[in-house]
Amino acid sequence: MIQVAVMGYGTVGSGVVEVIEKNKEEINKKSGEEINIKYILDLRDFPGDPFEDKIVHDVEKILNDPEIKIICETMGGLKPAYDFTKRALLSGKSVCTSNKELVAAHGPELINIAHDNKCNYLFEASVGGGIPIIRPLNYSLTAEKIDAITGILNGTTNYILSKMEKEGADFEDVLKEAQEKGYAERNPEADVEGYDACRKIAILSSLMCGKNVKYEDIYTEGITKITATDFVYAHACGRTIKLLAQSKEVDGRFYAMVAPCMISTSNPLYMVNDVFNAVCVHGNMLGDSMYYGRGAGKLPTASAVVSDVVDCARHIGKVIMCFWDSEDVALTGIDEASRRFFVRVPLEQESKALQVFESVSVIEANVPGEFGFITDVMTEKEFNRKAEEVGIISRIRIE
Ligand code: HSE
DSSP states (O other), X not given: OEEEEEEOOSHHHHHHHHHHHHTHHHHHHHHTSOEEEEEEEOSSOOTTXXXXXXXXXXXXXXXXXXXXXXXXXXXXXXXXXXXXXXXXXXXXXXXXXXXXXXXXXXXXXXXXXXXXXXXXXXXXXGSSTTSOOHHIIIIXXXXXXXXXXXXXXXXXXXXXHHHHHHHTXXXXXXXHHHHHTTSSOSSOHHHHTSHHHHHHHHHHHHHHHTSBOOGGGSEXXXXXXXXHHHHHHHHHTTEEEEXXXXXXXXXXXXXXXXXXXXXXXXXXXXXXXXXEEEEEEEETTTXXXXXXXXXXXXXXXXXXXXXXXXXXXXXXXXXXXXXXXXXXXXXXOGGXXXXXXXXXXXXXXXXXXXHHHOSOEEEOOOOTTEEEEEOOSEXXXXXXXXXXXXXXXXXXXXX
């Protein structure tokens, strides 16, 4: 029997307990041994809960129990999760986590500590919820040189953008409704400003490079400035708007960015709607592959945590490979990235815009009082200079 502890009995933690209980037979068979939850750590009491007797309030009980071999860290945040995880790994206990903040901030350090102590730090649930993406990158695609990863990695913002598109509604109205229905957090900043997607693409980019991509270095722009009018233009040119998290290597230079982008119907991410997530991975032999599913939610995320528990159970005393070196990657600045841009300008600036941007594709969207177009490919630096000269209303990157 393998004894497991769950740290944090919130949405994901209670999901982990539920998955282990409901799929007991499958999980035990695949683990090669019975998985038993011995402790659940939480500050709160849960009177009447079927697992009430497993609740403990003192982490020392878990960390000092030599029977505990695997810990599910579903607390979230850096404190005290970082300290608890580090101590668990130092004592040879494997940790399976859904905590993207902690993985993005301390991933290589925690992986190294785990490997030095013949245990594992696994984080399948930290990106894309229930979608298998970490394991494919670590195992299935090892014959590839991966040169690009593009994903819709945040369910809340994808839900908001999908609803804005369908209903022609503005951001603030959809956000309010999403909050009322419990789809968006009361404090939605991490989602709508792109910070959550930034942590997730930092993790995927690090696995792509095999080195550390610091999330602080990734240019990040959220969806708060996207309007219903932007979708009118998007429709008029056969596109939609998605919050994309991207990472690519071109001629030895690494680029990473989180930003709303206009994508066309031919892009496989076009049909990823509502709370769904998807990740497109480009390898030099395989070409494109895509991973799609529920990127958030109790049971999908818990399922990914439990898949890591099974992996750990099958590798007690052995190290599971993960190529994420602590050496930092120098990302190329956003100014040097090249692409096309969708631009809106006041109608009176039309001739100036045509003169400054020279060759453009005009979008016939019949929006009163303004003129919308798509530029040729240019660097962000060049675009910003031209945009300032013209005096634009707004711009969205084209992918
Ligand atoms: N807030 C995140 C999302 C939860 O909306 O995708 C999953 O990480």
